[in-house]
Amino acid sequence: MSASILVIADHNNETLNAATLNTLQAAAELKEKTGSPITVLVTGNACGAVADQAAGVPVTDHVVLVDDAVLLNQLAENVAPVVVELCKEGGYSHILCAASTTGKNLLPRVAALLDVAQISEIVGIVDADTFERPIYAGNALATVRSSDSIKAMTVRGTAFAAVADNGGQAEQASLSVVAESGLSRFISEDKNISDRPDLTSARIIISGGRGMQSGDNFPMLERIADKVGAAVGASRAAVDSGFVSNDMQVGQTGKIVAPDLYVAVGISGAIQHLAGMKDSKVIVAINKDAEAPIFGVADYGLVADLFDALPELEKALS
Amino acid sequence: MKVLVAIKRVVDANVKIRVKPDNSDVDLANVKMAINPFCEIAVEEAIRLKERGVASEVLVVSVGDDRCQEQLRTALALGADRAVQVKTDSTVEPLGIAKILNAIVKKEECQLVVLGKQSIDNDNNQTGQMLAAIGNMPQGTFASEVVCEGSEVLVTREVDGGLQKIALQLPAVITTDLRLNEPRFASLPNIMKAKRKPLEVISPEELSVDVTPRLTTVKVVSPAEREAGVIVSSVAELVEKLKTEAGVL
Known part of the structure; x- marks a missing residue:
């Protein structure tokens, strides 16, 4: 059997995270170049529905499900050994996962245990060993070639279109290769519940910056967001000033987004913010400072007082 | 408890970088350099642990040529007790850095390692997780709060969509996110004092680690520039253009 491509599914034990479909597009491009089949690994607890969903993705060839209580919260200390064990048995040439906080937490741990380098946040595939990735907050684009036998990489979702998610019938297998590491323990999770779409998958995003002056003014953005089904984001300046929580941050150190429409309100356009949104299809800036770099x-620019x-x-x- | 902090010398966050004309790399000649901002947050956190009486000693490490001594002295001025430069003139990838740090953690018997979550030059976001793997330690990445409690450290992590709280057995590795703390500035007397603090220079060979690179940079290019568009005169015109011209509303 030729070496295959392993995609680690990003999910919440109930449904596949949309970013996994972007990761699978990167895997599909690799499959085209190498002819290698794609295996999706689903680790979690009571997550059979996720495995079914992954098997329904037409580009998937195999699904491996590792279902165990110790994998419930995706603690890297428990998940990484599962991936490593699978790699020892499976002869994988590439390991891909989404550059989500889960993927970014897990994959370097896997790579180090396999003694291979990781290539972070790839945005392009040149050939089986060569990949493109942004450096310096997206101000430069590097092409890197790996000499490792296994290429481990996280995939920037905005750079790859999502694959079709139904119609496939990949074969499924279950494995039990788990051991509780005893190193870490999950305590709690505090998710921000919102009816609005997720920043990384929203078609429209409206973001506020320091010009919003206070978190109390963000409902002005929220009301507009709700009119058009948009997500609400913020610049790092707005987060640093305590207006809103950090999970709303768009930028190099926050979320990287590429919606159809991005509306920047009271955002000057610092390099680090631009790095997070400049791949949006259409960008609108509303700022009273006509000299702001965001323009x-x-x-479309509107020089006006946002209020x-x-x-x-x-x-x-x- | 001994705390190890690793720092990286990187281009200053406010510098607009340029790609070299031969596309071999980014041009860093005559550019202002500084401690990587996330590493600065790591230094601050370690110093606060010492001020709270949790840490007994703060050891700061950097891997690089002699110029990184400048950043090590800055960390000493901020309050670190002792510095180690792992001297090398070649580029060391995160996996190699993790191996170097693991050797130092073992040698110095450090109980806690605090690192920045990523450097603003290569944006890898790997070293902490790799160090944790190699040293068989737990990892608390993207931390916004760190509390030491007995043999455990409780870490609040910034994850997609919210916050996650986990407990790690010591020894452990923490990587810092933006909101963990606000780093202090070094005072002049402390900058003077830092000159007399110990700074040891060792080589990767002395630590018996192999730091051979696994990746080759084929080329570095500037990303496609976005063209500036049009300035509209009113909200009505904006909405009209978004509907008819751009077709996104």
């Missing part, structure tokens, strides 16, 4: 990347423009925009969209 340099915006398709006048936002209520008007809300009305125009009603």
Whole structure:
């Protein structure tokens, strides 16, 4: 059997995270270049539905399900040995996972246990050994070649279109290769519940920056977001100023997004923010400072006081 | 408890970098350099642990040529007790750095390692996780709160969509996220004092670790520039253009 491509599924034990479909597109491109089959690994607890979902993705050839209580919360200390064990048996040439916080936490641990390098946040595949990735907050694009026998890489979702998610019938297998590491323990999770779409999968995003002046003014953005089914984001300046929580941050150190429409409100356009959103299809900037760098990347700029423009925009969209 | 902090010398966060004309790399000649911002947060956290009486000693390590001594002295001025430079003139990848740090953690019997979650030059976000793997330690990545409690350290992590709280057995590795703390500035008297603090220079060979690179950089290019668009005069015009011209509303 030729070496195969392993994709580690990103999920919440109930459904496959959308980012996995982008990762699978990267895997599909590798499959095209190498002819190797794609195996999706689902580790978790009571997550059979996720395995079914992964098997239904047409580009998937095999699904391996490792279902155990110690894998419930995706603690890297418990999941990494499972992946390593599978690699010892399976002869994988590539290991891919989404560059989500779960993937970024897990994959370097796997790579180090396998004594191979990791290539982070790839945005392009040149050949089986050569990949493109952004460096310096996206201000440069590096092409790197790996000499390792196994290439471990996280995939930046915005760089790969999602694959079709149904119609496939991959074969499924279950494995039990688990051992509790005893090193770490899950205590709790505090998820921000919102009816709005997730930043990384939203078609429209409206973000506020320091110009919003206070977290109390963010409902102005939320009301507009709800009119058009958008997610609400923020710049690092807004997060650092304590207006909103960090999981709303768009930028190099926050979330990397590429929606159809990105509306930046009261955001000056620091390099690190641009790095997180400049691949958006259409960018709108609303800022009262005509010299703000954000206008340099915006398709449509409106030089105006946001406290006048936002209520008007809300009305125009009603 | 001895705490190890590793820092990296990187281009200053406010510098707009340029790609070299031959596309071999980014041009760092005559560019302002600094401690990587996430590493600075790691140094601050370690110093706070010492001020709270949790840490007995803060050891700061950097891997690089002699110029990284400048950043090590800065960390000493901020409050670290002792510095180690692992001297090398070649580029060491995260896997190699992790092996070096693991050797030092073992040699110095450190109980806690605090690192930045990623450097702002290569944006890898790997070293902490790799060190944890090699040293068979637990990892608390992207930390926004760290509390030591007996033989455990409780870490609040910034994860997609919220916060996660986990407990790690010591020894453990923590990587810092932005909101963990706000780093202090070094005072002039402390900068003077830092000059007399011990700074040891060792080689990767002395630690018996193999740091051979696994990756080759084929080329580095500037990303496609985005063209500036049009300035609209009113909200009405904006909405109109988004509907008809851009077709996104």
